[in-house]
Amino acid sequence: MSRDPYQFGAMMAEQLLKEWGITTLPIDPFAIAKDREITVAAKPASNGGVSGMLIRFGNDYAIAYATHIENEPFQRYSVSHELGHYFIPGHPDAVLGVNDIHESRAQFASKDRYEMEADGFAAGLLMPRRLFVSALERAGSGLAAIEALATLCKTSLHATAIRFAQCAPEPVAVVVSIGNRIDHCFMSESLKAVDGIDWLRKHETVPRSTPTFRFNEKGENVRRCTRIEETSNLQDWFGGRRSIVISEDIIGLGSYGKTLTVLYDIAVPDPEDEEEDDEETLRESWTPRFRR
Numbered sequence: 095m096s097r098d099p100y101q102f103g104a105m106m107a108e109q110l111l112k113e114w115g116i117t118t119l120p121i122d123p124f125a126i127a128k129d130r131e132i133t134v135a136a137k138p139a140s141n142g143g144v145s146g147m148l149i150r151f152g153n154d155y156a157i158a159y160a161t162h163i164e165n166e167p168f169q170r171y172s173v174s175h176e177l178g179h180y181f182i183p184g185h186p187d188a189v190l191g192v193n194d195i196h197e198s199r200a201q202f203a204s205k206d207r208y209e210m211e212a213d214g215f216a217a218g219l220l221m222p223r224r225l226f227v228s229a230l231e232r233a234g235s236g237l238a239a240i241e242a243l244a245t246l247c248k249t250s251l252h253a254t255a256i257r258f259a260q261c262a263p264e265p266v267a268v269v270v271s272i273g274n275r276i277d278h279c280f281m282s283e284s285l286k287a288v289d290g291i292d293w294l295r296k297h298e299t300v301p302r303s304t305p306t307f308r309f310n311e312k313g314e315n316v317r318r319c320t321r322i323e324e325t326s327n328l329q330d331w332f333g334g335r336r337s338i339v340i341s342e343d344i345i346g347l348g349s350y351g352k353t354l355t356v357l358y359d360i361a362v363p364d365p366e367d368e369e370e371d372d373e374e375t376l377r378e379s380w381t382p383r384f385r386r
């Protein structure tokens with residue numbers, strides 16, 4: 095079985111945190127770099143799109159992070175990504191070109207194995223599963239929980255939402271859309287395990303009957319970071335035969351042009367209870383109705 099580069103990167107980071115005895119959030123990637131005598135420097139905007147760099151001078155390393163996005167979570171993530179290239183075995187030799195410089199671009203986009211491993215490393219470093227899960231248990235539900243966790247971990251809403259879907263024990267889905275198209279989405283393991291539902295996929299269109307579809311029809315909702323809490327139906331998003339009302343929280347991600355949707359409160363009935371219900375319905379439909 096081929097290993098999932100994202101999971102592998104996250105695991106590497108979690109292992110290192112354990113070795114270092116770091117057990118509290120937020121994790122400080124700047125301090126970790128300093129411990130290793132890696133120089134970290136802010137780099138003003140020049141070549142657009144570069145979020146961070148790893149540079150080698152002989153045996154020494156330096157990390158530069160972009161400041162064109164003035165946003166602490168983004169910068170912490172960028173530094174953590176570069177730390178991934180530093181710490182994951184094999185990375186420095188693979189990613190540092192002939193000039194001993196590696197440039198990383200915005201997160202969540204690359205299909206390159208090394209970039210995915212470094213992204214996984216950043217997520218695992220800033221939101222290590224063990225600490226994240228215990229914080230998650232106290233964080234409530236839906237977008238409010240993701241916002242609380244983002245504040246705690248000093249991570250972006252976007253990165254936190256993805257980690258939330260990966261770690262939440264209950265059925266939840268996180269959908270990032272641009273206009274009427276699903277840009278990417280993550281379903282929790284327990285949601286994936288629900289039978290008879292369609293998996294949401296990248297490039298599919300946002301279902302027309304959902305609050306997210308209506309939200310995205312107004313561009314200013316996205317730009318102004320409007321935030322709404324709505325309800326929708328499991329069937330609208332995932333098909334299947336169960337008509338179940340679910341919660342749908344939506345927030346515009348501002349200048350990125352993206353919308354974050356959190357689907358939760360998905361109370362899927364126990365399959366055994368459902369069978370009984372089906373028998374009941376069947377019996378009823380076969381019982382002649384004399385009265386009325």
Ligand SMILES: [Zn+2]
Pocket residue numbers: 175179196197198199208209212
């Ligand atoms: Zn990179």
